[in-house]
Amino acid sequence: DAGVTQSPTHLIKTRGQQVTLRCSPKSGHDTVSWYQQALGQGPQFIFQYYEEEERQRGNFPDRFSGHQFPNYSSELNVNALLLGDSALYLCASSWILGNTEAFFGQGTRLTVV
């Protein structure tokens, strides 16, 4: 049973560029949430997708956008990258009707230079 998979694992981008991160949820899960974790901090909620729609959104600017596909996989897009966007980006999958437990992928380490 494959767990949550994210790609790529590491990424280096230049300020102003755009980036797309990808996530495949755990088998049987239908909900994907994205989190940003800066060094020394806890993960911060970006948004959540279910049934291909954004259901909840945290306090992140519109430069952060996402998408969920019919197979439940998801993408996180960040436009006009800033140095402060450098962080570990985590995808968490869960089942909307389940007990709300969420499982994280290995994360994507984004460095903006």
Added chain:
Amino acid sequence: QKEVEQNSGPLSVPEGAIASLNCTYSDRGSQSFFWYRQYSGKSPELIMSIYSNGDKEDGRFTAQLNKASQYVSLLIRDSQPSDSATYLCAVSAQNTGNQFYFGTGTSLTVIP
């Protein structure tokens, strides 16, 4: 603003001892509580979930929840060097779409 507070540590305990990690939360509507373990440079790994007041035991781990005091804790018995990691407390509520609010984590070091 929904807040989750943890003592950042570092917390050091000798091998074989009990490690006690604490977490308080501000939102009384919180319904689900989780402890994640995160090794340096890795992603969080779910180790315990608890939903009702009282204790929940799983192997060497015991989670304790007191909703009246808005307090959740994690006890690790017979601590091992492999338990050395950052422990993240997370809470969620149905009325906020089950998004997780995390604390900043407590760094635990188990000394052989």
